Amino acid sequence: MSNEDPRTQELVDEFTRRFQSAPTHISVGPGRVNLIGEHTDYNDGFVLPIALYRDIRIALRPRTDRTVRAYSLEYDDWYEFSIDDLKYDEDVLWSNYMMGMAWVLEEQGVRLQGMDAVVSGNVPRASGLSSSAALEVATGKALLVASGQPDAVIGVPLATSAQRAENKFVGVNCGIMDQFISVLGAEDNALLIDCRSLEYRLIPFPAQAALVIGNTKASRSLAGSAYNERRSQCEQGVALLQQELPDIAALRDVTSEQLEAHKHLLPELVYRRCRHVVSENERVMQTVDAFQRGDLAEAGRLMDASHASLRDDYEVSSAALDAMVDAMRSAGGCIGARLTGAGFGGCAIALVEPGSEQAVGDAIFDLYPKATNIWPEIYTSRPGPGAHVLELA
Numbered sequence: 001m002s003n004e005d006p007r008t009q010e011l012v013d014e015f016t017r018r019f020q021s022a023p024t025h026i027s028v029g030p031g032r033v034n035l036i037g038e039h040t041d042y043n044d045g046f047v048l049p050i051a052l053y054r055d056i057r058i059a060l061r062p063r064t065d066r067t068v069r070a071y072s073l074e075y076d077d078w079y080e081f082s083i084d085d086l087k088y089d090e091d092v093l094w095s096n097y098m099m100g101m102a103w104v105l106e107e108q109g110v111r112l113q114g115m116d117a118v119v120s121g122n123v124p125r126a127s128g129l130s131s132s133a134a135l136e137v138a139t140g141k142a143l144l145v146a147s148g149q150p151d152a153v154i155g156v157p158l159a160t161s162a163q164r165a166e167n168k169f170v171g172v173n174c175g176i177m178d179q180f181i182s183v184l185g186a187e188d189n190a191l192l193i194d195c196r197s198l199e200y201r202l203i204p205f206p207a208q209a210a211l212v213i214g215n216t217k218a219s220r221s222l223a224g225s226a227y228n229e230r231r232s233q234c235e236q237g238v239a240l241l242q243q244e245l246p247d248i249a250a251l252r253d254v255t256s257e258q259l260e261a262h263k264h265l266l267p268e269l270v271y272r273r274c275r276h277v278v279s280e281n282e283r284v285m286q287t288v289d290a291f292q293r294g295d296l297a298e299a300g301r302l303m304d305a306s307h308a309s310l311r312d313d314y315e316v317s318s319a320a321l322d323a324m325v326d327a328m329r330s331a332g333g334c335i336g337a338r339l340t341g342a343g344f345g346g347c348a349i350a351l352v353e354p355g356s357e358q359a360v361g362d363a364i365f366d367l368y369p370k371a372t373n374i375w376p377e378i379y380t381s382r383p384g385p386g387a388h389v390l391e392l393a
């Protein structure tokens, strides 16, 4: 893979310097960006993310005991823990994603061995590109390889394990999307995930389209509490709608027509939250159709509508995200743009005509800092592969 080699060599050298022997494997967990389907995963709905060619990599060497000795290049920090003594550590946040994976795999009956590990990554942190899921998934694969059981937990069960580590060990109430795409992403494809059945379908990413990701670099301080508040507003909506729609179990089961017909059951704010989720699920399926027909203009229109719904009904945008999306849309080759991930900061994504990436980037660097006084970052990526392990000679 084109982006793999220089980083692999650097990581091997770093590991060898730190541990005085060579690593045996490198496990790779990619970050992700969601094309459409925001705040739908915890409503049993649909999402359409891609894995990025940006990832967390762990160079490892198995140990014969149950100790994990890890060095993080990004934090320039060592951490050591025993698989027999896994406790949340509020002083070293990154270590909890690793311990959480050890905890969840052991809980499932996998007997783990320890490892020496060097962790490195190029998924921007706290930017809505799922560096946490990437670290969980890379750690899961690394621990399984170190234990001589690389196939004990793979595919969807690895994704649900990583989500459980984040929910129960790290204590973040996320849905399944990020871990799912990090495990199961596929080159040149988006993944249509049914977050209820956990079935998925590869949707070829159109050859006539490219992506520009704009990182607002704006703080996401509100993200945690507001995320949980949105989740409970959705649950409240379901409970109220069930008075007249007893067969629904989640907002996934509600159509736009049903929501309008039963609107009187809901306080105004809860109605708008529900309207976002219900319409967003419909937009995901319409985007899949549009991709399959090669109708990129329609896909762009749906992305724009998603942003408006997230901004006005779900209220998870921010001045910085709106400024980023405006800057993206001002460029000629931009087909559609929206915030991506949980919101409140982090990144926006633009679907653009291939060859116009530079022009969209220029428009962002020109307009966004004027609107916000913040210098953004820009990335481009085709859909990359899901998590995998490189065996070193």
Ligand code: GLA
Residues within 6 Å of the ligand: 037, 038, 039, 040, 041, 042, 174, 175, 176, 177, 178, 341, 342, 343
């Ligand atoms: C975060 C969560 C995901 C999902 C998105 C919003 O990324 O981790 O599970 O809910 O927000 O779509």
